[in-house]
Amino acid sequence: MMRRARELWIAVFLLPLAFLGLFYVYPLLSIFDVSLRPAGFLDLSAFVRLLSSDYYIGTLLFTVYQAALSTAVTLLLATPCAFVFARYQFRGKTLLLSLATLPFVLPTVVVALAFATLLGVNGLLNDLLTTMSSLEYQPIQLERSLAMIIIAHVFYNFAVALRIMTSYWSSLGFRVEEAARCLGADELSLWRDIRLPLIRPAMLSAGLLVFIFSFTSFGVILILGGIRFATLEVQIYYQAVNMFNLPLAAALSLVQILSMLFMMMLYTSTQKRLQLALDSSAAVAKRPRTLLERLCLSLCVALMAILLFSPLLALVLRSILVAGQLDFANFASLVEKSRGSLLFIAPIEAIFNSLRFALIAMFTALCLGLIASYMIERRGRLSRLLDPLFMLPLATSAVTLGFGFIIALDEPPLNLRASWLIIPISHALVALPFVIRSVLPSLRAIPPSLREAAQTLGAKPIDSLLTIELPLLGRGLAVGAIFAFTVSMGEFGASLFVAQRESVTIPVVIYRLLGDPGFASYRQSLAMSVLLMLVCAGGFVIIERLRIAGVGEF
Amino acid sequence: MLRIERVSHAYGSIDSLRDVTLDLEPGEILCLLGPSGCGKTTLLRIIAGLETEYDGAVLFDGEDIGPVAAHQRGFGLMFQDFALFPHLSTGENIAYGLKRLGLRRQEIGEKVQSLLKRVGLEQFEERDVASLSGGQKQRVALARSLAPNPRLLMLDEPLGSLDAQLRDQLALELRQIIKSAGLSAIYVTHDHREAYAVADRIAVMNIGSVRQHGSPRQVYRRPSCAFVARFLGLKNVYSTSDGRMTGLLSLAGGENWSTGSSILIHPAGIRLEGGCSNDAISAEVTLEAAIFRGESYDLTAATVSGLRLSFALGELPVSIGGKLKVYIMPGAIIPLDA
Numbered sequence: 001m002m003r004r005a006r007e008l009w010i011a012v013f014l015l016p017l018a019f020l021g022l023f024y025v026y027p028l029l030s031i032f033d034v035s036l037r038p039a040g041f042l043d044l045s046a047f048v049r050l051l052s053s054d055y056y057i058g059t060l061l062f063t064v065y066q067a068a069l070s071t072a073v074t075l076l077l078a079t080p081c082a083f084v085f086a087r088y089q090f091r092g093k094t095l096l097l098s099l100a101t102l103p104f105v106l107p108t109v110v111v112a113l114a115f116a117t118l119l120g121v122n123g124l125l126n127d128l129l130t131t132m133s134s135l136e137y138q139p140i141q142l143e144r145s146l147a148m149i150i151i152a153h154v155f156y157n158f159a160v161a162l163r164i165m166t167s168y169w170s171s172l173g174f175r176v177e178e179a180a181r182c183l184g185a186d187e188l189s190l191w192r193d194i195r196l197p198l199i200r201p202a203m204l205s206a207g208l209l210v211f212i213f214s215f216t217s218f219g220v221i222l223i224l225g226g227i228r229f230a231t232l233e234v235q236i237y238y239q240a241v242n243m244f245n246l247p248l249a250a251a252l253s254l255v256q257i258l259s260m261l262f263m264m265m266l267y268t269s270t271q272k273r274l275q276l277a278l279d280s281s282a283a284v285a286k287r288p289r290t291l292l293e294r295l296c297l298s299l300c301v302a303l304m305a306i307l308l309f310s311p312l313l314a315l316v317l318r319s320i321l322v323a324g325q326l327d328f329a330n331f332a333s334l335v336e337k338s339r340g341s342l343l344f345i346a347p348i349e350a351i352f353n354s355l356r357f358a359l360i361a362m363f364t365a366l367c368l369g370l371i372a373s374y375m376i377e378r379r380g381r382l383s384r385l386l387d388p389l390f391m392l393p394l395a396t397s398a399v400t401l402g403f404g405f406i407i408a409l410d411e412p413p414l415n416l417r418a419s420w421l422i423i424p425i426s427h428a429l430v431a432l433p434f435v436i437r438s439v440l441p442s443l444r445a446i447p448p449s450l451r452e453a454a455q456t457l458g459a460k461p462i463d464s465l466l467t468i469e470l471p472l473l474g475r476g477l478a479v480g481a482i483f484a485f486t487v488s489m490g491e492f493g494a495s496l497f498v499a500q501r502e503s504v505t506i507p508v509v510i511y512r513l514l515g516d517p518g519f520a521s522y523r524q525s526l527a528m529s530v531l532l533m534l535v536c537a538g539g540f541v542i543i544e545r546l547r548i549a550g551v552g553e554f
Numbered sequence: 555m556l557r558i559e560r561v562s563h564a565y566g567s568i569d570s571l572r573d574v575t576l577d578l579e580p581g582e583i584l585c586l587l588g589p590s591g592c593g594k595t596t597l598l599r600i601i602a603g604l605e606t607e608y609d610g611a612v613l614f615d616g617e618d619i620g621p622v623a624a625h626q627r628g629f630g631l632m633f634q635d636f637a638l639f640p641h642l643s644t645g646e647n648i649a650y651g652l653k654r655l656g657l658r659r660q661e662i663g664e665k666v667q668s669l670l671k672r673v674g675l676e677q678f679e680e681r682d683v684a685s686l687s688g689g690q691k692q693r694v695a696l697a698r699s700l701a702p703n704p705r706l707l708m709l710d711e712p713l714g715s716l717d718a719q720l721r722d723q724l725a726l727e728l729r730q731i732i733k734s735a736g737l738s739a740i741y742v743t744h745d746h747r748e749a750y751a752v753a754d755r756i757a758v759m760n761i762g763s764v765r766q767h768g769s770p771r772q773v774y775r776r777p778s779c780a781f782v783a784r785f786l787g788l789k790n791v792y793s794t795s796d797g798r799m800t801g802l803l804s805l806a807g808g809e810n811w812s813t814g815s816s817i818l819i820h821p822a823g824i825r826l827e828g829g830c831s832n833d834a835i836s837a838e839v840t841l842e843a844a845i846f847r848g849e850s851y852d853l854t855a856a857t858v859s860g861l862r863l864s865f866a867l868g869e870l871p872v873s874i875g876g877k878l879k880v881y882i883m884p885g886a887i888i889p890l891d892a
Contacts, residue, residue, distance in 0.1 A: 453637035453639075456625070458654035458655060459625055468639055472641055
């Protein structure tokens with residue numbers, strides 16, 4: 001009997017690995033296969049075309065260029081803010097820092113639309129400027145421009161850079177700086193010789209992360225840029241979906257995968273250096289006293305408020321104000337399926353789709369994530385490999401995943417392409433790393449003696465799991481569940497590939513509606529974006545609440 | 555009742571237990587005493603069924619319990635860190651094992667009440683375990699492991715995390731509670747004073763094997779080897795080949811001292827008067843150091859041949875540097891194994 005129980009446990013433990021193998025490794029290998037052997041034998045013509053065409057080289061260069069530019073602007077703005085956050089104590093600091101992370105959980109379609117409503121030709125800012133100055137033309141012409149893309153990327157990544165640098169700076173403390181001051185350093189040389197060299201490891205690490213995020217950015221570029229500003233991600237999508245050129249799309253994916261792998265390796269190595277410094281004495285933040293200090297602080301807070309909240313505010317205002325009046329007609333229009341629309345269903349049905357998929361994805365990711373966390377926590381040689389293995393989906397772009405799905409899972413025995421199941425599966429895959437990172441710290445915090453104490457008191461392993469371990473994991477599981485739910489609700493890149501006519505989700509519908517010329521579609525996309533934003537922001541608030549009480553490895 | 559037969563265990567390539575054989579009689583408290591890393595906790599975990607990879611056999615009432623899972627053994631184990639369930643109240647912690655037995659609710663409630671009373675925590679049933687003091691946690695852990703009426707109670711350094719003042723008192727209390735429950739118990743500790751207070755019998759362990767076992771008095775009075783003597787805090791352990799010993803040993807006569815590899819001159823057998831025993835050896839010594847311990851002085855004195863003796867006296871007989879005559883009682887010179 002003990003042996004059968006053992007076999008059962010092994011089978012359970014194999015589940016997450018099987019899931020990863022089937023829905024991650026296999027699609028990825030399929031991409032390799034299609035790119036290298038499109039007709040069943042080794043054929044590198046796709047690569048030759050790729051590398052000999054100025055157009056695709058241009059795509060690659062542009063991808064790097066826009067990512068580098070986004071990174072530079074983000075660091076330029078985030079570094080002084082991080083200094084202020086680490087250095088000064090002020091009211092609302094924790095709240096602001098936590099609110100600044102909100103964009104991180106917002107779906108790309110929502111953010112793209114928010115910037116369009118703020119800075120577009122018919123955006124809120126242009127409306128405001130024209131009414132105020134009675135100009136005949138719209139002064140802000142950012143639509144389909146690189147600037148718009150960069151601004152949106154900064155919006156997304158600002159908090160990431162801010163958090164990394166603030167915590168590093170706080171841990172460094174300011175004693176070295178005081179020493180330099182005593183040795184005669186003025187403000188300028190303090191920045192040049194002390195502060196910037198000291199913060200460099202954190203800047204490097206944050207910069208790499210921002211670069212990776214911008215490099216793989218998809219929704220923002222697709223919506224705000226269009227084909228003129230195609231990056232690798234967007235190009236993969238166009239080639240696969242619009243041109244049906246699968247070998248070329250696969251070749252582009254391969255380039256993407258390899259670049260990601262390289263950048264993630266770099267990032268991991270910078271992170272190791274960061275952790276070394278984190279043990280040193282904590283800094284004491286002080287209150288701003290001089291006028292200059294207060295001015296700097298106000299500037300930072302103002303910058304963050306404008307950058308982070310004005311687009312979201314514009315989106316909300318646009319959705320609830322119709323001709324200057326408060327009106328919820330936009331939301332009411334969600335039940336209508338506009339005639340002649342590219343959509344096959346009314347938007348409201350997409351909301352039900354999204355909710356259904358998110359619940360399934362959440363449940364799947366939670367179960368698999370829990371098992372995977374147990375596997376990782378067992379320690380030993382194997383588990384050290386398992387942790388990075390389960391993190392891989394996080395390091396793979398959504399478009400690559402979606403593309404892999406449609407080329408790998410389209411024939412028996414695994415013909416899921418026509419099934420709606422493929423959507424929650426892809427979402428669960430993306431959410432799995434989030435669940436593991438939320439559950440693992442709680443699991444590691446449970447002393448093994450508790451499990452053993454339960455055993456010696458007569459608890460079967462399953463009893464101890466239900467009565468001791470799961471209750472103690474509660475908070476971590478809750479955070480993981482909400483993460484999984486919001487990730488699934490907002491997932492765009494993979495969904496765009498795998499969603500079928502009737503099984504489209506909210507982000508996909510928003511994107512399709514934006515492509516529709518009609519005013520009705522615009523109104524619907526606004527309403528849906530606001531709803532989606534509220535769901536994700538709600539999830540975010542709960543996560544932050546739970547996390548303040550102390551779990552999470554993010 | 556419990557018999558450990560030639561049990562060996564290894565962590566990787568490191569032997570943690572080598573060929574350990576021990577017996578436990580019904581109603582007896584056996585103390586496993588030894589420094590950290592000597593294998594005492596591993597042995598406890600093997601008996602509890604938490605460690606399943608080992609050689610040899612663990613027999614309970616003549617039956618090999620190797621295949622029996624930890625939760626089916628009916629043994630209680632009290633953990634060093636107490637391992638109280640942080641999400642359960644004090645009462646729920648104690649009730650945990652009772653629930654596994656499938657007792658009725660009312661029965662559980664009554665039992666929890668009587669246990670709380672026995673450990674002196676009647677008012678604490680609803681309390682969050684995180685809010686308890688170290689001593690209170692220890693009592694809850696004890697009550698919890700006593701609750702399901704274990705066939706055998708094991709305690710792993712139960713007083714290890716408490717401060718020294720509490721320890722002496724709680725060690726005695728523990729013994730009384732275990733005895734009044736009529737339990738057989740195995741008690742693991744690294745503190746010989748605690749072992750003396752609690753145990754009926756002590757097994758002194760080092761590097762994975764039992765070096766000596768016997769009653770606390772036997773072990774203290776007649777340690778079998780240099781390790782045990784030193785571990786019990788006994789000084790005056792000398793090599794038999796130590797030249798400074800020859801004079802003393804020739805006076806002691808009788809035995810063939812070279813059988814052992816070292817010799818203990820038991821501090822308890824060093825006195826100021828020879829008493830009525832004619833066999834006591836007298837020695838002129840110079841007092842080198844004295845540490846005031848409150849109820850006595852710990853003294854170090856050197857013989858003419860340069861041999862250093864440590865012993866305790868109630869009063870300081872001479873000042874430092876002064877000469878005095880001490881008597882080494884017959885039987886105080888003990889040959890030790892390596």
